[in-house]
Amino acid sequence: MNSQEKTYLPNSRTRRDIIKTFTFACGALLSGCASSDYVNGKLVLTQWYHQYGEKGTFQAVHRYAREYTKVNPHILIKVVWIPGDYGTKLATALLTPDGPDVFENQLSQAMVEAGQVAPLDDLFTPADLADFNARDTALNSVNGKIYAIKMIDDMGLLYYRKSQFKAAGIQPPTTMAELLNAAKMLTTSSRKGLYLGNDGGISALLNVLPWSANTDFLVDNRIVFNNPRTVTSYQALVQLNRSGTLLMGAPTDWWDPSAFTQGAAAMQWCGLWAYPAIYKAVQDDLGAVIWPALDAAGSPVTFLGGWSAMVNANRPHVEEAKRFLQWQWIQNRKIQLDWCVGYGFHVPPRHSLAVSTPKLQQPVPAYAVEMLSKYGKALPPLWSSSMTSDLTSSLTNIVKLGHPADQEIASAASSCRRELRRELE
Amino acid sequence: MTTTTQTARDGENRARKRLGTELSFWGFVTPAMAGLVLFMAIPMVWGFLLSLSRAQNTIHFGHFIGVRNYTDLLTDPEFLNSLWTIFVFTLFIVPTTFVFSLWLAIAVHNIPRGKAFFRTVFFIPTAVSYAAASLIARMSFYSGQSNGFANHIIGLFGLAPIQWIGTASPPWYWLVLVSVRLWLQVGFYMIIFLAALQQIPRSLYEAAALDGASGGFTVFRYITLPQLRAATVSVLLLNLIAAFQAFDEFYNILGGSGSSSGNIGLARPPLVYIYNVALSSQDFGRGAAGGFIITFIIVAFTLAQSRLFGFGSAKEGR
Known part of the structure; x- marks a missing residue:
């Protein structure tokens, strides 16, 4: 009786061990997929862009990211440049817990209703708000709250x-x-x-x-x-x-x-x-x-088209992500101007920038800026x-x-x- | 004392053996089962629950709306149109593939020399991905410009360049879609026929010759074709399922890039429609419902076809 029990023990332990090892392996596999938020003590925020076709754009967004780390040494911006079907890839990534912290896109009401984007009203001072193209702000708002910052106006x-x-x-x-x-x-x-x-x-x-x-x-x-x-x-x-x-x-x-x-x-x-x-x-x-x-x-x-920056509401560091976007697309006029006219041409959504840019004074762009404000049309976020x-x-x-x-x-x-x-x- | 030890040891051995069998059983079965449950069963059940939910920009079910996703789809002219598109495509591609692959198999089977060479040559396109083949067709072979390959060839006969992909009348894009699929899949079905042809006993042909069966067609009609029945049924079944699941060549040849939807509106198969609903419009509930409708149609057609050919019936065993 006793000896039987003894001989069984090692075997049952083996079986339990196998199961234990298996579950441990599965757990390790799953946890291995999740990325850590910190690298060398720095908080990593992921930022997604679609692939812009103009030369120099790729280098520019990486430069902006490095500049932010210079002024905020505890934060690292990881830029992800997405070629191909950006909309589908982004939408799919936003369904997972590992989506980007900040990204560019066009705002839709469905995104707001699904709780995918964080409200950004507190990032704008009244002076900022007055300077931004009012139609852009209206298009980036749902039920009176702003969910996106316009980066560039296209036409x-x-x-x-x-x-x-x-x-x-x-x-x-x-x-x-x-x-x-x-x-x-x-x-x-x-x-x-x-x-x-x-x-x-x-x-x-x-x-x-x-x-x-x-x-x-x-x-x-x-x-x-x-x-x-x-x-x-x-x-x-x-x-x-x-x-x-x-x-x-x-x-x-x-x-x-x-x-x-x-x-x-x-x-x-x-x-x-x-x-x-x-x-x-x-x-x-x-x-x-x-x-x-x-x-x-x-x-x-x-x-009236273009791209807007948004914050993923389902990531752990929403506040830091908001501060970053505020720095890049509201406070840093140098970056905004560089992004609007440094590569391809886009109309800056901020009135003060749009009128002060010599590059947009050339005949065709000057005509374009005027026509956009007079005749530009857009679809509401509900579309x-x-x-x-x-x-x-x-x-x-x-x-x-x-x-x-x-x-x-x-x-x-x-x-x-x-x-x-x-x-x- | 000795006997007791002996019995105990015997029992121990038997138990150990039984345990060993049991362990190896679970050892072998668990990974496969875990894979099936994790990647098949759970997604299927999840997908079904999603198909009964309103799931906009989310893959969580819970907001149940009954069968509304299904009724919405079945009353959507775009979805019905996509079903019609794939039905016509299947009706055309299945017999064409069948004829071409059987013809190729017989040709390769009967050439006296270089059988292995031709077999390989015709099979190689199977290894090409549909996406790559579609881009080759779209950008070089059937390019609408006068320097495209097809246009260059017809130019030699003094014909004007043709818009192979962008025009609806005449619908040349069907020629593009069909030829890409034939190019990639005929070789694969040819191999199945070739294997079956090699299984037909020579004695049957000799007996037929003795009985006075003359002419290639008579022999083909009364000996070769009946002997190929099993291969025929599997080729037709696989082909039918593959045709209903067509996505890559439609998406890559007719689809657009960036903010342009391209020409996909000319012929949108159901899988592309579902892809757009689920991944572009982010309506995962309706997307899941579409997936179940397509599955149901494929199963129904497969069963009908098996019934037609008596596949799996009692007669098959003999």
Whole structure:
């Protein structure tokens, strides 16, 4: 009896040991995945950026990070530069406890409601708040609280060469009909008249076209784009796509200026960000206008886009992260200016910076800054990416498959209304 | 005294042996089971609970809304359209792959010399990733510019360059999608057929020749094809499942980059739709529901197909 017990003991101990070792190994494996907050006694904050295309941007963000450690020796900023599908990677990372401490993105109401971003109202002094573009602050607020600091304002421009316009005897287009005419006049056997992206302008002009018809998308929590003006504006894109004047199948998309600078297209809808690269190629022959009005009842328009900095509310060091963003995007004017005009061109969201920058006094940027404040349009944070997806599908059906525009827009509107109801529940 | 010790020792040995078997059983089974539970069972149950929840920008379930995610999806024209897209794609790609791979297998099987060489050559594309192949197709082979490979070839015949990917009429993008998939998967199914062809006894062909079966087609129709039944069923089943799960080539050939959605609106398969709903729009509840709907459809089609071919029936055993 006794001897049996004795012989069993070592074995059962072995079994227990195996299980113990196994659970320990699993635990070690899991805990190994979590990163430590401190390195050499310094608090590490992770900051995410999407990959900016302009030369020097990568070095710049690392330099800003080092500068912060110089003034705050106990904090280390770890910059993560994300190529590819930034939105998806960021959104997925924000679901985990190991997401970035601070990041750039566009604010959506869904992020606020899911508790992903921390309110930042206390970072702004009244003077700061007055200096920031009021529309930017409104777009970065949900229910009266500010959740994001605007870093850069982006906008679209239609670039052209003055000499080509002169040779063809045409003026910069002020209506859609004039644009179509210009595209026709400038199309030759080796060059297309206009480049709007490889999808024929569906993504780039999805919002711009209805805005140019003086209609909107989501106003006072209501979907308002189901109207004849939207229909007419989308039909104008069908006309452009059927005119044979659009460049298609280029190696880069509309946000990259290569198609224009290399002469594959005479005009291109691109962004102010590409101005330095375009000016370098075209010099003073360069001309630009914002998107022309659809017709006499429309209005010229450009989009107010850009990036904003936010704090991840689900990380342990929210307060430190907030202080860092305050330093970088509110207090440090040198960094803000460097980031806005040092590489690509963007309009500084702070009025005092926008007017004091000599680089933005050149003819095209000066025109752009003025037009952005007069005609810049943006979608509210309540507008979700599913709504963009619904509307994109409809515009694709209209442009590519020739479906009737009124029915497609009505169907997109009903999908968007359903999305909106889900969001407002 | 001696006997008692002997008996005790015997019992000890038996117990030790039993324990040893038990230990090795658990030793071998536990890692696999743990993997299955951790990576299959828990995510499946979690996913199902998510599909019944409103989970916007979160993967926590709890805000239960019944089957609303399912009804929302099944009344969404975009989702129904994506199901239609993949249905048409499957209807086309499954028979085409079947014919091409069987044809290649028979050709390789019957060449007198260099069998191993051709087998390898046709199989190699299977090792290429869909993402890489899609980018090759999009940026070089089917590039819309006049210097793209396909356009260069048709240019030799005096034809104007074609927009292979961006235009809907004619829908050339289907040619691109289908040819990429055929390129990558025909070799794999060819190997399955080739193995089955080698299993057919030579005596059957000799007997047929003695009975006066003449002509390649008669022999193929009455000997080769019936003997390939098992291989045929597995090729069709694998192919069907793979077709329903198509994602990579659609996403990479038609998809856009940066803020552009590209041409994915032309042909959006359900997996790309679900990916957009879950990962771009962050609606994980609806994404999970979509996943279950697709799974259900694949299972239904697979069962229907097995029924059609009598796979797994009593007759199969004989």
